Amino acid sequence: MPTIRRLPEHLVNRIAAGEVVERPAAALKELVENAIDAGAGRIAIKLVDGGLASLEVSDDGCGMTPDEMALALERHATSKLPHEDIEQVGTLGFRGEALPSIASVSRFTLESRPQGAEQGWRFVVDHGTRQESGPAALPQGTRVRVEQVFAKVPARRKFLRTPRSEYAASLDVVRRLAMARPDVAFTLEHGDRRILGLQQGQELADRVAQIVARELKDNSVAIDLERPTESGTMRLTGIAGLPTYNRGVADHQYLFVNGRPVKDRLLTGAVRGAYSDMLARDRHAVLALFLDLSPEEVDVNVHPAKTEVRFRDAAGVRGFIVSGLRQALSTGDRRSAQSPDAAAMGRWQAEPVREEPSALRSIFEGRDWSAPQSRVAESPSAWRGEEREALAPLQGRAEEAPPVEEDAPDYPLGVARGQVANTYIVAEAKDGLVLVDQHAAHERLVLERLRAARAGEATTRAQALLMPDVVELEEEACDRLEEAAEKLATLGLEIERFGPSAMLVRSLPHALARTDPGKLLRDIDDDLVRHGIDDERGALLLGEKLDLVLATMACHGSVRAGRTLRVEEMNALLREMERTPRSGQCNHGRPTWVKLSMDDVEKLFGRH
Template identity: 75%
Template sequence: MPQIRRLPEALVNRIAAGEVVERPAAALKELVENSIDSGAARITVKIIDGGLTRIEVTDDGCGMSPEQMALALERHATSKLPDEAIEQVSTLGFRGEALPSIASVARFTLESRPKDAKQGWRKVTDHGELVEDGPAALPLGTRVRVENLFGKVPARRKFLRTARSEYGACLDVVRRLAMARSDIAISFEHGDRRVFSLQAGETIEMRVAEIVARELANNAVSINLERETPSGRLRLTGVAGLPTYNRGVADHQYLFVNGRPVKDRLLTGAVRGAYADMLARDRHAVLALFLEIPAEDVDVNVHPAKTEVRFRDSQAVRGFIVSGLRKALGTGDRRSAQSPDAAAMGRWQSEPAREEVSPAFRSIFEGRDWAQSRPSYVAESAREYNAQTGEVLAAPQGRAEMAEPLPKGSEEFPLGIARGQVANTYVVAEAADGLVIVDQHAAHERLVLERLRAAGAEDALKRSQALLMPEVVELEEVDCDRLEEGIPKMAELGLVLERFGPDAMLVRAVPHALGKANPHKLLQDIADDIAKHGDAILLGEKLDLVLATMACHGSVRAGRVLNVAEMNALLREMERTPRSGQCNHGRPTWVKLSMDDVEKLFGRH
């Protein structure tokens, strides 16, 4: 029979490297995390060719002695676990596998000098073999250089992507870690180009906006929420973009648990649930959330890369995040996307100076009896202006209120006082600090939706409608398992299920609003949704869609003429209603053009 033998240490390290270091970005993540754990105040990251040629990380942390450096290159040796309580770990890296794994598949240079040493030390390992060990001149701290990653492992090297793709992954890693620690100065260079340089001491809001997009600062709300639990305190902080500030992909959602960047489907599902009735299904929020939770309530040892976590009470965590986001958006989401679209603004054209007045221009203004009434003049001038082309232009649809001084106390009205209606669709208002344009249908649609909710319509939609004959739905066993775990939650939404054998579910009642839905398709969609997000978000979204449809049909339509009193009543109700800054599909309900922008259009600023 085949003999069982111990694998060589070098081969063991390469096997471990397959789990920890599958690409340059993974190696970079481990090195930057080590720098953060060392107490560094400044970290410099340099890569060449997306990390395929070189990765270099320099910090001013505590440093290591030669003896500690030797231990650091041995497997399962770490300074970050003072005892065996691995579930209480508070550092980013702690498994003791990263450095020996990287050293086994690259040329690895480790240089370090602790604060009490007069000189530093250098160790160089080439694919697991020590080739240099001696003193080195360097400042306090540590410098790690990784070159020719997988150079002697061609089977792994050929599966790496292009330098451009690997650079993108490295950039994402550094951005996430930099976002988590705004107290550390971090710079990132790719080749000869400095990508960014972040200063220490920034607020979370400043750091997030600087990394993600500067316009996020004006289109987001801050989050700061705490809740006491039997095991300790939950805290949620961060920045959440307004629903009107969204993206087509979810790659601008940054999630952190106890300072550790994670990609967790439960957290992603919670974000989706919080924005459920404010975004279309194909749009995604932009945000950075920092969750602090007692260490014993979360397991970070799920995967060697430590990007996945498990929560002891996942439903409580999800509910905390959803309520925290909704509360934050409820205080600041009366705002819309604060400035008009730049492309739209660019289409405003100033009239060029003319030496000769055109015939069309003369046809409107020359020989005119200015004493005649305005309505007939407007209609006649419109017809006369288009006489050359043979087209007849309908009278303009805009209606304006007599321009009077703003009444006292109008500065208390952020959306201003109505001045007129354009195209029977847009309300134009004058605020103390600019010009406001409101989409009357989108705005009223949101107001009606909030009224329906306040009146209990949401609960009415969820009310169960018992089936005359319970229906048996056959599904795969794994899907039935997922649905069985969510039976209590779905019962709250009006969907009453029972397990009916290993591969079937019994549907006894469905939500009143979905009485005509196909039970088999509904359950299959919910099972797929649970597999993707870890929770049955889809059912809630379906009910929200019904409620939003009711709100749409009950709201003021585009094209309806409003009088001034109705327009002002709409503006005042918008100012009182949460989430009035965006319609039920995430589009803005109003935009504001500041007086500075108006003056710029006319060259007065």
């Protein structure tokens, strides 16, 4: 039988380093967190080769005496747990393992000078072996330099990635920590380049926009909500991008708990749930959310790198985030994050008449038009009657609009003037030209009607079918729909089993009275396969899943592209959009309307 023995100190440090120092970015995170905990107002970071060659963090914090520095290089020595109550941690770092762990796998130089000291002090540790100590010249604060990471641990070194990848990871660390502390100035240099220069005392929205994307500030809504808990108050702040301002990956979601950057499944799931009926499944929101709650309500000691947390009331936290995000996004209901696509705008000047509807479509769908452009230069004869018809069929239609009273209100979406390709409504507003995607807009309106009925805990008004419709499906699909029948009935969709492989549709929601029952049931079954309908964890998740079903139903009940609308129908649609929350984007995150300001229109004609 193997003999049990104590591990030598250097091996213990190596094991601890494996938990804390996975790569240079992990060491950088620990050092920047220490600087923040030391009360720094300015933090300067320098990287060489993504941190593989060296990384340095300097701050103007409280500094340390030589004795404190020596103690800090010992394992499990920390100044951040004065009362030994790990549940009441109020700092970013507290384990006391970071410095000795980093020093055990690199050449580590620690310099510090406390306030009032005549000079600073330096300690140098080379892969766990203390080499020198002595006076150092530096201003008040601390400077840490880490070089040759894993140089003497080749088994770990070979798992490091390229300098470019390590730099990207380090940049992400700095961005997240800088975002959490707009009161602290940050600079980041990589080699000879200045990457970040963030001023001290910025507003949160300005700091987030400067780090993520400057246009985010104008394409987002502010969040500041509170909810009482058993041990205090839970608060959610930050900014959330409009659904129409989205990305193809979730890398631009920044989540914080008590000022600590985290990557937590519960929080990311809550974000996904909040945007579920406003984004396509392959698109992701852009946001920065800061959740603050009593330390007793959250355990931050569940992961060595402190990137994961555990909540005492996970369902309550999730519900607070979902409802808070949805409430905030509803305040931006008539905003669309997408201005007219630049490439599409260029096609107004460069494309033949027959292709202009495609340019319109690209404005709403964000397509990348790379076709070669050429200036239109058609002969006057091309506009004689029969030749014009041969060139392209007319796709625009206008009819005389009813007169608008002089004292009529200034409608934000204007007054309808016509329809293009039986798909886009053209309206004239006081400050510009409005283009509306009629299908996308009406899809959102139908969804909000269905959601409003469900929110009122009343059954959605149903339209009974004169003759019940029999829909043949696979037996497994019938099983799923039968299980969901009671829930679907509250939405106005009454169905029942009709043999082993068929469903009987007795009524449809009033807003969907003209839809094809068979196609509707098949699409709802697809949603049930992806998301289910019952959930043991509470009604909140069930509500979100029903919202997904509602979104499918709304798509069936909306005005289709290609349908001719009368002017009064167009105006009715515009007025309802102005009254409806979240009408600025369809159920898939695309804009329902865009506005060309009069300046934009005049530029098209060279008046600027």
